[in-house]
Amino acid sequence: MNELKQICKDALSEKKARFIIGYKEDKNKRIKPFIAKTPEDAEQLTFNHHAVNNLAVYLPRFKNNVEGKIGIVVKSCDLKAVTALIQENQIKRDDLFIIGVNCSGVVLDIAKEFNKDNTQIKCKYCQAKTPPYYDALADESKDFEMPDDDQAELMAKIDKMTSDERLEFWNAEFEKCIKCYACRQVCPMCYCEKCIVEKSEPQWIDTSSTARGNFSWNIIRAFHMAGRCIGCHECERACPMGIPLTLLTRKMGMVASSEFGYRHGMSLTEPTLIGTYSTSDKEDFIK
């Protein structure tokens, strides 16, 4: 713990970063996002299994930054969002001071202790404890044996359904949607100033929470995330209605990987999936 504090303290006092976006523990012992502006503030920074938030969501607001570097504490999954944001011109690498933390998993329910039954889905198939790049690295991880990837099993189950059954499954899920757009607000990749759902001339999506509107919204949201979602699972965490949104985004990620061998947010230099093409992209479905 001292290590992270020390790194941040040094970074702030040596002016390597203008401020640091990190986590602190509030008086109710909850972990919350926190911006440390002074070396004294840095004392409060912390990291543990309850540091679930993807702080990259704050970065696009600094895309026209001119003053000095922005420090940010990232897990390896969060770093993918940072990478993607850099690739999509939402922040510049030079404007960032990235403090990576080794992470061994975060909780699903922040009110409970971290254990086998209280683990985020993404951690169950996470392959990188350590962020692939950083400016400083704090080691906060402990060995922890991950439970099985039950989401993958569910996906396989859905894959086996007939299309009518699938439609029924999703209709039942989308039925819950109240169009609060929490999924969008919490998503680091949803940085548009005006979302397509807010476009009224012409209107793309019914804004009322009808079956048709919910259906369109969720399809379009998933499609806009195709090849872009970095899999932080914040949308599902934020959804007050408990819709398994990551099933969709993860599926699109798997398609990107199986069809194009592509994984978003893994490399700063690899071209993005959307916006590029290969002349040999599969076309067996085209007559």
Place this chain on the structure above:
Amino acid sequence: MEEKFEPKIAAFVCNWCTYTGADLAGTSRLKQEANARLIRVPCTGRIDPVFIIKAFENGADGVLISGCHPGDCHYNAGNFHARRRWILFKNLLDFIGIDSSRLYFSWVSASEGKKWVDIVDGVIDAVRAKGPFKQYKKMNKEIEIPVAAEEGVSVK
């Protein structure tokens, strides 16, 4: 339901290849079924997947999308970008349960009038065999009921 079901097909076609190919089919007087309605766009690259959803929302039983063959795009690469989008979108629709046999893609060049007729007739036959797109139409119906329904619950 009508006694004999006739599907409605929305076709999005690019101006340079398929639209011209369909013109050729006309000039050659190649007879075809009358269920498809063409919407002309400059390039398949212009086709947003939302068009497809919108078409279903507006009662289409099937959607056909067609453009220049790879490498022949009037705009160099529009169809390559489109193809990549389609792969993703098709997989997404599959996963959500929109029957992929209601969505067709093809490459038809300006000289392939015959191919265009075969494709249009083929799609119409296939969708006719599947019957109306009830699942989607059900969703559409719900929206027509006023919000203050009898049970006093908002419409799902």
Place this chain on the structure above:
Amino acid sequence: MKIGVFVCHCGENIGRTVNCPEVSKACASFPGVVHSEDYKYMCSDPGQNLIKQAIREKHLDAVVVGSCSPHMHEKTFRKACASAGINSYMVEIANLREHCSWIHEDINQATKKAIDLMRFAVERVKFNQPLETIKVPVTKRSLVIGGGISGIQAALDIANAGFEVVLVEKEPSIGGHMSQLSETFPTLDCSQCILTPRMVEVYQHPKIKLLSYSEVEHVEGFIGNFKVTIRRKAKSVKEELCTGCGLCAEKCPIKKKALSEFDEGLSNRPAIYVPFPQAVPNVPVIDRSVCTYFKTGKCEMCKKVCGREAIDFTQQDTFVTEDVGSIIVATGYKLYSIDKKPEDSIYKGYGEYGYGKFKNVINGLQFERIASASGPTSGEMLRPSDKTVPKKIVFIQCVGSRDESKGFSYCSKICCMYTAKHAMLYKHKVHDGEAYVFYMDIRSGGKNYEEFVRRAIEEDHVNYIRGRVSRIYEEDGKLIVKGEDTIAGLPVVIEADLVVLATAMIAQQEAPKLAQTLNISYDKYGYFQEAHPKLRPVETNTGGVFLAGACHSPRDIPESVAMGSAAAAKSLVLFGADMLEREPIIAKVDATTCAGCFYCQKVCAYNAIEKKEIRDRLGNLQKVVAFVNSGLCQGCGTCNATCPSKSIELIGFKDDQIFAQINAFAEV
């Protein structure tokens, strides 16, 4: 909005299967339609007058015509409406002929479909906007890349028409491969004698700016308005001071280290050199890779002997930018390197022919130099190894050409002719010599070409053997050529003194890089791609960029010259007007909602998306958004479909226009 609807019978063409009066009646009930009528021939003068009259009388804002394909008469109706005071982009065509009456038989079905198509068009036109054609000014200046015969021809034609030309050549002199040739087929006139006057003409032409030893570095802009950055490589010689006396080259102590590029490696040249005596410009360059001064800091012999103090060892590469309206690419070809393992090549080469291993196995250009009066042997037929006269010479055609396993599947086109020429030149110089040609087929299409080959066979008694050579090896100073005579069905072994390989013409290695700089396409061999193989053979897919000569595909001299002139003509057509007119179907960004992700930039095939900074009044950066360069945008709309927030829209095919059509589908 007041919309007028006009349904054309097209004689019987539409009327036979579509009940036009009924369609017209149905359309009259569409919201917004204030006028609806049908007529036998809408495109005729009386038909057009009906439209004009209705526009004037009913003060229409928009017009929908149900007629033939928009590809036929959209322009006609737009013009008619414009003359009656409606913006031409407020006109929509519903295709009732090609897409309806001609392809259906049932009148009820066809009429129903026709009404639907009319509804689509009516709904769409409600969202149309008045648009003006885009006018772009033209810079009446041309850039020609490559100073071979094709580029020279293009440059002279444009300059003689009175427009300025910038001619860029990467070598120290213009002239290209043609300057290396001894004689040309089928007339056997001296290549340099016909070329040199052209080169001088280029040099002296007041409208031609010649930039030798230079390369195109960067191109931006679009048709009529290119901005080209050119790297002028350091010659180490001040061009304006040099008189071309040649004393520096004569005194240069480095004589043997560098192989002459002009003589295809058959002779040596000094470190400071002009490629050949007739070079244009006649200004030497220093090859810094071999120059003693650049290696050790000592020598400066050239500097000492130059009376004009033109030598400048400190010279650096410089960059110049030129504004031009058109670009002609004439970068030519090179010969396939047939060594056993050609460097940087995916091709396998011809190890069995021993090129690069045996001194007396040479390629066609090397033979040209040996035959040339200005060549290393002063035109005497002497073989490279021991400078003796070869008494038996073997020519092998199609080395690399028409050979998918080891080279390329295309035909290099000129080898049949130049091999016949080589054999003749040889026989004319070595009367008692024997010449053999191994060929697959003789392709001598061209004026006087076939006669020329027959002359080689019948008058000069060149032995033509139909078959391939399997192997060449050296034994006691002789080259043993083993091949097959497929007509006699016998193996052939020839003990030759010299072997000449007609190796394939291939694209320049840097061609793909230049294609990317110019944003034009190239084929799998690296040859530049024309816009249409039949009808637009010198144009590329990028407006204002034209092709000339062997950079497009193997070409002989007359073809290269013709193509140079054709490309020049294409440029001159462009320069005929002061303004270029373009359809206003281009993308437009809504800067207020653009989030600056620049996916539009990634999908744009025309580099039409730029970054634009939005600043407040104090000059503080507010945001960076996409901006469409209307000169470059071609209107495909891929950006529109890609934009997640729909902040970029294709004017003329905006989302609301297309949605209106899709929404109209509900009533189908």
Place this chain on the structure above:
Amino acid sequence: MKLGYYPGCSLNGTAKEFNSSLKEVFAALNVDLEELNDWSCCGATSAHVTSHILSVALPARNLLIAKKQGLNELLAPCAACYSRLVSSQQELKLDEKMRMKVEDLLEEKVTNGLQIINLIQIFQKIGLDKLKEKKQVDISKIKAACYYGCLLVRPVDIALPDDMESPDSMEAIIKSIGGKTVDWNFKTECCGAAHSIAHTDIVEKLCKGIIDNAQKHGADVIIVACPMCHSNLDMRQLNIIKHYPDHKPIPVLYLSQLVGLSMGIDEKKLGLGVHYISTKPLLEKIKSDALPTEVKKEVPAPPVSNDKIKKGVEA
């Protein structure tokens, strides 16, 4: 390293010395050879000129055996065996119909994934550095002409990855053990192959050409990696001597024999005594200290030397 071993008919018959030298060399290099159980003919010569399906099915049977024995790599030292095995494997991969026919014949499913390697490839696999390390005897006094023949480098793209027309992978191996090679012109010229039996006159003429060219370029020995090449060049030299009186005999060695010599393995174990053309002068030349070659020439070695000669002459 362990790999499967398919000796084929030659290595148990006319090319026994190839077999023994291989085993010696690989023992020294710690390579275990596991012979295929119950292997059958590879389909070369007689089978593949009379029945195409047989020429695919016979190798396929052997490949199946290898797979069942749990082998991933299979060494086929004979170039003809090697060529048949890779060709058959390729054909089964590309030709669906042929695969089904063969499966019918073998009454078994054909599987893929076995890597077939020849003598040159195994040395490359072991690593030329390793051969260099094992070198004990200086063989730099003799000059070798490497003869590839037809089957080592063909069919192109599936056989040894080398230039089909002027290969040089054997040269690289010999250089690594400190040997010298000559640059000559008949590396891939035809030796007459199976005409050895029916048209000995043609074979003699072709072999004479090959040998002459090697000698002309200063070779003391011809190195081969194919039993067919070897029998044509070595055995037929006896007749060549008969028909061309001024023919100078030259020993023909397997690549494995030369590698074995460089490792200091006993000549007998390498089978150097069973050649038709005596290898003695060659061995003496290797052993000789820096004596000028002219001196050695004064003592001409007997052209043929051992008991095998009688059989040869009789034949």
